Amino acid sequence: xxxxxxxxxxxxxxxxxxxxxxxxxxxxxxxxxxxxxxxxxxxxxxxxxxxxxxxxxxxxxxxxxxxxxxxxxxxxxxxxxxxxxxxxxxxxxxxxxxxxxxxxxxxxxxxxxxxxxxxxxxxxxxxxxxxxxxxxxxxxxxxxxxxxxxxxxxxxxxxxxxxxxxxxxxxxxxxxxxxxxxxxxxxxxxxxxxxxxxxxxxxxxxxxxxxxxxxxxxxxxxxxxxxxxxxxxxxxxxxxxxxxxxxxxxxxxxxxxxxxxxxxxxxxxxxxxxxxxxxxxxxxxxxxxxxxxxxxxxxxxxxxxxxxxxxxxxxxxxxxxxxxxxxxxxxxxxxxxxxxxxxxxxxxxxxxxxxxxxxxxxxxxxxxxxxxxxxxxxxxxxxxxxxxxxxxxxxxxxxxxxxxxxxxxxxxxxxxxxxxxx
Numbered sequence: 001x002x003x004x005x006x007x008x009x010x011x012x013x014x015x016x017x018x019x020x021x022x023x024x025x026x027x028x029x030x031x032x033x034x035x036x037x038x039x040x041x042x043x044x045x046x047x048x049x050x051x052x053x054x055x056x057x058x059x060x061x062x063x064x065x066x067x068x069x070x071x072x073x074x075x076x077x078x079x080x081x082x083x084x085x086x087x088x089x090x091x092x093x094x095x096x097x098x099x100x101x102x103x104x105x106x107x108x109x110x111x112x113x114x115x116x117x118x119x120x121x122x123x124x125x126x127x128x129x130x131x132x133x134x135x136x137x138x139x140x141x142x143x144x145x146x147x148x149x150x151x152x153x154x155x156x157x158x159x160x161x162x163x164x165x166x167x168x169x170x171x172x173x174x175x176x177x178x179x180x181x182x183x184x185x186x187x188x189x190x191x192x193x194x195x196x197x198x199x200x201x202x203x204x205x206x207x208x209x210x211x212x213x214x215x216x217x218x219x220x221x222x223x224x225x226x227x228x229x230x231x232x233x234x235x236x237x238x239x240x241x242x243x244x245x246x247x248x249x250x251x252x253x254x255x256x257x258x259x260x261x262x263x264x265x266x267x268x269x270x271x272x273x274x275x276x277x278x279x280x281x282x283x284x285x286x287x288x289x290x291x292x293x294x295x296x297x298x299x300x301x302x303x304x305x306x307x308x309x310x311x312x313x314x315x316x317x318x319x320x321x322x323x324x325x326x327x328x329x330x331x332x333x334x335x336x337x338x339x340x341x342x343x344x345x346x347x348x349x350x351x352x353x354x355x356x357x358x359x360x361x362x363x364x365x366x367x368x369x370x371x372x373x374x375x376x377x378x379x380x381x382x383x384x385x386x387x388x389x390x391x392x393x394x395x396x397x398x399x400x401x402x403x404x405x406x407x408x409x410x411x412x413x414x415x416x417x418x419x420x421x422x
Contacts, residue, residue, distance in 0.1 A: 007127060010194045011135050012142040014074070014119055017186045019143040021081045021112040023150025024179055025050050025105055031155055032176075035168045038098055046102055048379060053106075053113040054371040061117045061364035062217040069198050070125065070360065073118035077111045078187040084108035086180030092173040120367070121360025124351070125198050130292060130420035132351060137288025137344045141281050144340065148277060154179060217358045221365045226412055230353050233411060234366060235373040237346055237404035240308060240397045241339075242374040243381035251314070251390050252328065256321055259390035261328060275329055276336040283340025295419035296348050300408055307342025308401040310335040311394060318391040348418045349411070 030047050064073050084104050091100040127135065154175065161171035224230070252267075254260025263271075290299055313331035350370070354363035377400075385393040 015142040016146040019146025053109040057113040058365035058368040065361040070118045070122035077115035080111040082183035089176030133418040134292040137284040141284030233407040240400035242377040246381040279336040280340040283337035287341040287344030292420040295416040297415040303342040303345035315394040
């Protein structure tokens with residue numbers, strides 16, 4: 001039990017191990033295929049389908065809940081991801097690399113989604129309720145840091161190797177082999193530092209007995225109080241953010257003639273890789289602290305507003321196109337801080353929705369709906385931006401945050417949920 005009191009040793013790395021594969025599979029694969037000569041049509045169709053395992057993971061999450069331990073599951077899945085990335089690296093020099101690498105990415109995607117389910121369940125089982133609240137901000141921060149590492153540092157490595165070798169095939173082959181080795185190191189770390197004991201005695205009976213069927217676990221989720229309203233909130237909360245995330249980088253890089261900011265890729269990397277990371281980290285830590293002190297009811301509205309209001313900064317940038325890059329720095333700093341601070345409230349609500357028996361599966365179902373709420377608007381964001389132009393697009397994105405904001409005021413949950421007991 002003493003191991004449970006040292007979550008700083010394992011929570012950051014365990015959540016990094018969830019975020020990095022997701023970034024590689026969903027985002028870096030697009031850049032990889034683009035640099036290796038695959039058409040935009042094929043990239044759009046096939047890399048979008050790689051998102052599907054995160055949407056449908058609730059369908060197989062009960063098996064993770066019912067068989068073996070969460071720790072064995074996430075260690076096995078992380079090892080499988082490591083091997084998959086190594087294999088992708090080895091297939092890139094082959095003539096039919098596209099089909100082969102896609103097949104392996106699919107395996108990695110299902111393993112990554114399963115790793116998320118097991119890691120989330122492990123977190124819910126090992127930590128006390130007040131610890132769950134406090135470390136929410138840390139979890140979301142290190143997940144996002146992993147995303148930034150994948151989309152930033154790994155892409156920079158690929159670009160550096162392209163210049164060094166003058167051979168994009170060799171560059172991306174080496175890059176993916178490096179990612180596979182990095183995931184192997186992370187898996188070994190998690191093997192040694194995650195707690196061996198998974199359930200607290202008071203919760204063990206509730207969580208593990210009686211053994212319930214797949215169907216019972218799934219159906220019981222939809223019998224929860226206010227579940228229709230809760231699912232509507234989960235689907236709509238990120239309606240604006242899902243579109244913003246897809247179009248932010250194109251906006252910053254596109255020339256001013258077409259409404260962008262005309263920054264270089266290096267500019268964007270520096271902005272997000274330094275000040276963005278610092279702001280995100282501070283926001284995430286503060287989000288967890290205020291929730292553990294004041295509870296979700298007190299902080300839900302302020303945290304949602306903090307997360308969404310920085311969109312106004314992008315509206316101003318897209319209309320006035322200031323020449324100084326410092327305006328972009330300020331906007332990104334506010335956006336990243338707001339995301340880190342505000343998203344902790346949303347994660348806390350997902351934990352509330354998952355409360356009760358089979359909490360691992362129920363949390364997975366909730367995050368599956370969250371993934372669907374990210375995937376569908378994100379797929380349409382390019383068309384909407386092209387139709388509206390950047391200036392009006394960011395206004396639309398801000399308006400798209402309103403339904404989730406309204407629904408949040410009708411949700412019913414304990415006033416002190418997430419508050420640390422004195």
